[in-house]
Amino acid sequence: MGTQTFTHETITDDKGRQLVVKVEGLQKYFGKNHVLKGIDLEVYKGEVLVLIGPSGSGKSTFLRCLNFLEDPTTGEIRVGDVHVTCGSHGGGFKKDVHEIRMKCGMVFQEFNLFPHKDAIENVIEGPILVKHEKKAEAIRKAEMLLTKVGLGDRMDFFPSQLSGGQKQRVAIARAMAMDPVLMLFDEPTSALDPELIGEVLKVMKELAEGGMTMIVVSHEMGFSRDVADRVVYMDDGYFIEQGPPSEVFFHPKDDRTKRFLRHILPEKEPQHAKELGILEVDQELPEPEAVDGPPQGAAGAALNEDNFQDTAIPEIPLSQGPAGETPLPPGDEKL
Ligand SMILES: Nc1ncnc2c1ncn2[C@@H]1O[C@H](COP(=O)(O)OP(=O)(O)OP(=O)(O)O)[C@@H](O)[C@H]1O
Numbered sequence: 001m002g003t004q005t006f007t008h009e010t011i012t013d014d015k016g017r018q019l020v021v022k023v024e025g026l027q028k029y030f031g032k033n034h035v036l037k038g039i040d041l042e043v044y045k046g047e048v049l050v051l052i053g054p055s056g057s058g059k060s061t062f063l064r065c066l067n068f069l070e071d072p073t074t075g076e077i078r079v080g081d082v083h084v085t086c087g088s089h090g091g092g093f094k095k096d097v098h099e100i101r102m103k104c105g106m107v108f109q110e111f112n113l114f115p116h117k118d119a120i121e122n123v124i125e126g127p128i129l130v131k132h133e134k135k136a137e138a139i140r141k142a143e144m145l146l147t148k149v150g151l152g153d154r155m156d157f158f159p160s161q162l163s164g165g166q167k168q169r170v171a172i173a174r175a176m177a178m179d180p181v182l183m184l185f186d187e188p189t190s191a192l193d194p195e196l197i198g199e200v201l202k203v204m205k206e207l208a209e210g211g212m213t214m215i216v217v218s219h220e221m222g223f224s225r226d227v228a229d230r231v232v233y234m235d236d237g238y239f240i241e242q243g244p245p246s247e248v249f250f251h252p253k254d255d256r257t258k259r260f261l262r263h264i265l266p267e268k269e270p271q272h273a274k275e276l277g278i279l280e281v282d283q284e285l286p287e288p289e290a291v292d293g294p295p296q297g298a299a300g301a302a303l304n305e306d307n308f309q310d311t312a313i314p315e316i317p318l319s320q321g322p323a324g325e326t327p328l329p330p331g332d333e334k335l
């Protein structure tokens with residue numbers, strides 16, 4: 001199967017929303033470890049999607065496959081106007097992958113700044129080396145972006161001279177300097193001291209308000225409740241359930257989502273559970289595999305909907321979800 005590219009083609013839905021990401025049947029194996037088991041997803045321009053789920057469920061792998069930091073095993077990925085059929089490395093594969101990478105800005109948990117470059121040099125590196133922008137233009141844009149993330153007075157500071165929150169804001173400015181159509185965040189605040197988390201979330205919120213399309217892996221539930229258009233619950237390589245935060249957080253349908261929100265989150269991340277008003281672990285909720293009947297209704301920890309503001313857009317159909325085992329494709333190839 002050849003690689004297809006549709007250039008300058010814009011797909012819109014019946015409401016006129018522009019499609020930024022379309023993923024179909026995405027699977028990823030690490031050797032025999034089946035990590036992504038068939039993911040389908042559509043994200044529209046300006047949408048903010050927050051991905052939650054237990055450790056090891058495949059959240060980071062999904063983000064990394066989306067911008068080809070990992071080589072997806074099979075499936076289709078479209079970002080903007082570039083479409084790649086994964087697994088077939090022929091034709092224009094490398095060129096298309098490069099184009100998709102250019103369209104995605106990524107912010108990691110650990111900042112990943114160049115330690116020997118100051119803030120502004122970190123921000124101009126990509127535009128000059130990869131996009132061949134003129135240095136003066138790159139500097140002008142970097143100054144604007146660093147000012148926007150509140151670091152106008154720190155442009156010549158090296159990473160070692162910056163706090164974690166400041167470093168992460170440089171990393172956001174650096175990703176934005178590539179003029180991405182999509183920003184990917186992988187637990188951007190989880191390495192930060194609690195008092196520094198707010199300043200990074202504030203910058204992310206401003207980006208969202210500015211219309212940036214974002215996929216965020218994070219258990220900052222307060223942020224998700226306020227900023228996300230859609231929350232996706234991921235478990236064991238599947239997108240199990242998705243919808244507006246008001247639905248997924250407060251009226252989860254799937255037993256795995258309920259179990260995560262009511263058991264795993266309060267136990268592993270009590271602070272984040274508290275943000276949703278989940279205060280206690282309900283030991284009576286059955287294990288998901290033991291559940292084979294109607295939903296448990298209001299069973300589980302008390303969820304506090306008080307003061308909840310629904311920022312949701314109309315609901316988008318769920319992806320396929322678990323549909324049994326999928327065949328093992330050929331070995332896992334690195335790009
Ligand atoms: N580079 C890799 N090589 C081999 N296996 C990997 C690699 N990266 C991830 N995995 C495996 O893929 C599975 C999913 O990992 P992933 O990092 O995507 O989970 P996650 O949902 O992001 O978890 P966490 O919340 O802990 O960050 C795990 O079983 C992990 O061991």
Ligand SMILES: [Mg+2]
Nearest residue numbers: 059060061186
């Ligand atoms: Mg991860």
